[in-house]
Amino acid sequence: MDYKWIALSNVIIASLMGMINMSIVLISLPAIFNGIHIDPLTSFQYLLWILMGYGLVTATLLLSFGRLSDIYGRVKLFKLGFLIFTVGSILLYLTPSTGDAGALEIIIFRIVQAVGSALFMANSSAILTDAFPSNERGKALGINMVALMSGQFIGLILGGILAIFDWRFVFLVSVPFGILGTIWSSLKLKETSIKAPKTKLDIWGNAVFVLGITLLLVGVTYGLMPYGNDPMGWANPWVIASMVAGLVFLVIFPFIERRVPSPMFRLDLFKIKMFTYANAAALLNALGRGGMMFMLILLLQGIWLPLNGYSYASTPFWAGIYMLPLTAGVIIMGPISGWLSDKYGPRWIATIGMIITTLSFLVLADLPYNFQYVYFGLALFMMGVGNGMFGSPNSASIMNSVPAQDRGVASGMMTTVMNTAFTASMAMFFTILIVGITQRFPEAMTASLVSIGAVKLAPVLSNIPPTGALFSAFLGYNPVESILANLPPSVVASIPAATKTTITGTTWFPSAFATAFMPALKLSFYIGAAFCAVAALLSWLRGGTYIHGMENPEEVEELKDSKKG
Missing domain, CATH: 1.20.1250.20 (MFS general substrate transporter like domains)
Structure with missing residues (x-):
């Protein structure tokens, strides 16, 4: 061959x-x-x-x-x-x-x-x-x-x-x-390549690049997670510090690369x-x-x-x-x-x-x-x-x-x-x-519950965390069942059977979401x-x-x- x-x-x-x-x-x-x-x-x-x-x-x-x-x-x-x-x-x-x-x-x-x-x-x-x-x-x-x-x-x-x-x-x-x-x-x-001459490794360049891009991407990752009462973590001081430090290292990186042999x-x-x-x-x-x-x-x-x-x-x-x-x-x-x-x-x-x-x-x-x-x-x-x-x-x-x-x-x-x-x-x-x-989900859930005559459930279901709603959509499951399972039995018992069937079915939550x-x-x-x-x-x-x-x-x-x- x-x-x-x-x-x-x-x-x-x-x-x-x-x-x-x-x-x-x-x-x-x-x-x-x-x-x-x-x-x-x-x-x-x-x-x-x-x-x-x-x-x-x-x-x-x-x-x-x-x-x-x-x-x-x-x-x-x-x-x-x-x-x-x-x-x-x-x-x-x-x-x-x-x-x-x-x-x-x-x-x-x-x-x-x-x-x-x-x-x-x-x-x-x-x-x-x-x-x-x-x-x-x-x-x-x-x-x-x-x-x-x-x-x-x-x-x-x-x-x-x-x-x-x-x-x-x-x-x-x-x-x-x-x-x-x-x-x-x-x-x-x-090995068919033409090898570059063996030289000293660019230790400083490697260290600064890896540190810079790691800090930046870690900051971005944690910025997507909830922080306190906020649905995202962009106000988290550690996220801000990580991203700023990462950007500083990446700005320094090309100056180092111009000077190392x-x-x-x-x-x-x-x-x-x-x-x-x-x-x-x-x-x-x-x-x-x-x-x-x-x-x-x-x-x-x-x-x-x-x-x-x-x-x-x-x-x-x-x-x-x-x-x-x-x-x-x-x-x-x-x-x-x-x-x-x-x-x-x-x-x-x-x-x-x-x-x-x-x-x-x-x-x-x-x-x-x-x-x-x-x-x-x-x-x-x-x-x-x-x-x-x-x-x-x-x-x-x-x-x-x-x-x-x-x-x-x-x-x-x-x-x-x-x-x-x-x-x-x-x-x-x-x-x-x-x-x-975050901006639209509570209103959308409330409107959908009103349309099926279940406005009393709005305070509970409209407070599903946005990341939770996003995660459930990504994983392909209805989070309403998990929410109902954690409610007091008396509250669940007060929900009409027809309403319960609707909100736990395959169409209600996807439409509202x-x-x-x-x-x-x-x-x-x-x-x-x-x-x-x-x-x-x-x-x-x-x-x-x-x-x-x-x-x-x-x-x-x-x-x-x-x-x-």
């Missing part, structure tokens, strides 16, 4: 494993929380850390690992990533405790996984770029993008199925991928127009779509599926099924866009991809909460096509624009930008939702559209084909002719 296909197969295994792990947890949280006996209404902090802790750790380590791979070898660190990720998956399967201790163990073991994920994510694009010639890199990155997006939705469906049997299977499923990847990469992958973050690479514009476009695209998956699952599990007769227990599985058009769009366009960018350059196809993605956000923003699925499915397919058109040409243009010995750090910088933006995007959309729900939820959701989609529109502009402004070492326009034209031939 040609070595380039061996390299691609290893990277595909890593991509599938990493993305299945991310989405399978997203969809299986109800089973995980039930399995460790955690009350979802009082455990919002664990939700955030299980969801965002993985991304936070990955984002802080990618840059350092990218630089280390240029010095010590990309394949060596890539293989180590497989091994560490597999160990983390086994530890998650064996989680010994329940309650708060069990939740903390899951968070810690997820961090172990994140270290392994950062090792192979920082090197995947660089390994493909090393293995494939310049006129095939877009195709290779496009095929890998199909693996990434397929893994994301395989995880959704697998999570819905496995969670029915045992929540531990959700973590066990990654182990065979990890063992296979560890053995296959150890036997077949070889071997910087981990190669600021000089931003002198390359293609590198700068493509990374900026990737940043905006990730900001727009990073929280999109969370939003869509909220809409499906918390509102649309219950309103259309699906039981709360079945909503995680069906949410994965109904989001398949997004996967289909990426699977169709990922390889095609890579091939087209190899042949004609990335500019047009990446730009059109972001325009299509912008339009898909606008279509989603225009839908009512009880939409006809054909329009929702069409919008998802458009989003998949748009992102499939953008992803591989944009990544190929970044990797083609840098010297061969800097591909590891370039890959680390690219994935750091995207992962940090993904985490920031989730925090931003969380904030928009919680603020919107949708009134408060939809304005914030629409605003989120409009913001996503704005980010992707600017990304389209940057994709156009990046210019035509640029490959490092072929700055002469005649050489580029000769390459294009050879591709056409």
